Amino acid sequence: MSGRAPLILLAAGGTGGHLFPAEALATVLRGLGLRTALVTDERVGALADRFPAEEVVSVPAATPSGRSLVRAIEAAGTLARGVAASRALIRRLEPAAVVGFGGYPTVPPLVAAWLAGVPRVIHEQNAVLGRANRFLAKRASLVATGFPEVRGLPSLPQGRVVHTGNPIRPAVIEAAGAHYPAYHPGGTMRLLVFGGSQGARVMSEIVPDAIAKLPSEMQRRLAIVQQARDEDLARVASTYRALGVEAEVAPFFKDLPQRIASAHLVVSRAGASTVAELAVIGRPSILVPLPGALDQDQAANAATLADRGAALMLPQKDFTPDRLAAELERRFSNPELLASAALAAREAGVTDAAERLAAAILRLARIDPAPSALKPGI
Template structure:
């Protein structure tokens, strides 16, 4: 039976990528998908497979002054009214939220309108907006075991689905990892996402200077840089004789990950999920200063599986980065084992499991039977 499903996600890649994966799967199953998000969608949502994209007023809680709080409350209130009108017009069978404060108005509107809802938590620690919503939704879909007591608090409605990855990631996961033996070209991929690319542009030139001439000669660097950092990164690579491809955005990032011998990046939920599904070893540098340390917890999950080496940003100076890169370049067997471990930790079936959960919730059926079935690795489809 075809249903209408309203997805809602903050307008950044970390929130939109899993929503995009679910939208594609629901479309394959014959359902109609609509998306509610914020104005940032123009950067990441051009190819989102939805019948329509609805921009909802929103704001992130920042600052404690009465003026800032009042401004945020007004925007969220406006977003709630927009969302209630949207839900009344679309009459969705279910609403699915992917985190971030832009999801709050549509998800709360679903609660007020008694529309079945699913809240997806991509990280190992539940975000603040999701924590406020979790008690008001039909089901909570998780990617990792939740920390800080959230697993037990929402156990009755929690279902482990994994974090959905885009179709391009699934396609790239078919490429086997082939280690670079000493003397071979060594492909290093470096990216930091919308918030974290600046650090790597600051750190890499000094690290490249400290690497040996032989290591630099082997290196084939692919790095995401902010536009304002591009010139100095290019100058450093040219001066040191490092073969490099630099860009502010790579549309084919899953293929870039699959082609890398080692990845140096942040540990956002989407990055960790894609690294594990594709099966590539990584040095993970969690974004510092996050209130919930969500990236640090994500990195720990992949590190415990044996697929990554987490390093705090404060500890990663040019000397340590150069030494770590040199050490791993000289250890192809170690990298191959990490690649194998990362892939074993991946959940390529996550999008199917989440789509099963959404269909089940939309049908109005009890959650317990499906949750037990999925926990055993089954599929409802």
């Protein structure tokens, strides 16, 4: 290894759910004087521009799913090419450790690290072990988890599993400093609605019709911020205009953490990052887990807040305009319900998960950070 600071190679699928915790860890590692690089896939897009890494590399990856033998063979060939490319990358970068955050783009670099004998960490954000991490778990030097209990973990020797929580990006930590906004009957009711790339459609189909069923006096006091796909924007916005409801509708919000902090109530899917951010910021929510998922990971994520009284978990089959309207009216008519749910959410939040994960990686890789960079507890 050269005389430069040690490098940690991060691997994550190219969506926010995997990249946001990787971004949070990279920020902490750089603050500790380490270098970082990122391996991901072509979906990363503009998210790569702000990622705190010396370089962002894409390697071949594929999801070996489906029943087609031809596609399975093609996926295996793509993954093999990804492993070869990752081995070359590891020889060039000489990382002190490789850390994966789930998704099949993490498989080639983690397998390459295993073959090269480089320390390997996987982080599971969900309350159910994902398929890629399930494959990698027994090949990992350490498995870090976002939740205290994770279904699907294989039996591993003592000390190979550590609960760190889900790393939270700096924008969320900043938003967490805002107190729950005061709400009282007769005042403005701030509702935030988002669903992510796989969930915005159902929100556009259900939420406007639910708002139409609310009493007119309640409609006049609503201020809605809603994510909608491009093809749904005009319809959703026109529905709110016809109802006289104040609404901002857009396909994406760059400042989503600040929007969460400003909301009295959030209606959303239950991805791991969403659940972690709702907890850290401390906002009540109605969570609609993505249906049809093989592992039902979003349902398990949502249950961690629902069991505390911080959220209502509403299966999509029950997510109807009538049911949602009733749940909204109940909450906005009872400020104490919202306030107690906000407190319960905040009590579930883990604000130092990135620092915990960084400390575990440094111990595994036997790296001593600069003393001036250390924070209490690391």
